[in-house]
Amino acid sequence: MADIIRKIKFNSAGLVPAIVQDSQTREVLMMAYMNAEAIEKTLATGKMHFYSRSRKTLWLKGETSSHIQEVRAVFLDCDSDTLLFQVSQRGGACHEGYRTCFFKQLNSDKGDFTIVGEKVFDPEKIYRKK
């Protein structure tokens, strides 16, 4: 595991951006940050873990919602400073209830971003459980 971590270039805050993509549809689901511990936990468990910069803690994606992401493949870019994970996504990746966090598309005519994604769950129901 230490060998793998050593190959990755972390930024000055000890973090690396991680892109998460649906392994089947290839839809880009989200982008978040990982520290070495998040990567180690992710590889050890097969479930995506991230580092929250606001809460300053490690988190298991889907811990509250049960919408976990099971790792199918892991890629590192040419500069070794960005990771790409292909995953099997349960439910939706976005805390607002959408399949992907990228549910707002630029509409050039309107000069604004408009919602194009469809909700796959009700965040009110999912997150008030805790």
Added chain:
Amino acid sequence: MADIIRKIKFNSAGLVPAIVQDSQTREVLMMAYMNAEAIEKTLATGKMHFYSRSRKTLWLKGETSSHIQEVRAVFLDCDSDTLLFQVSQRGGACHEGYRTCFFKQLNSDKGDFTIVGEKVFDPEKIYRKK
């Protein structure tokens, strides 16, 4: 244009990460950073422009290699702090000659990243022209 820029949350350095995805194959090609000017130039020209943190300048992707990326769709995530561009990629996105910058895949058996991408051009030939 100002309305669009206002919707995006830039980090303390005035930058936002941008994921670039092939609009047809949905392959993730690269991740780079944009400032407001890079976004404005990209939307005005339809060609991806980024901000180089090391060179501290705006750059047109493909300026040297001619491997430009034509914008097909633009998405903003739930937190409005990450952009996703679907593009038509000419040649290869990676300066090392690969179609995608994510050409190294984690091989769990070997405990290392191994090259899985195929070269689509010879970087020696492309970049020594200048």
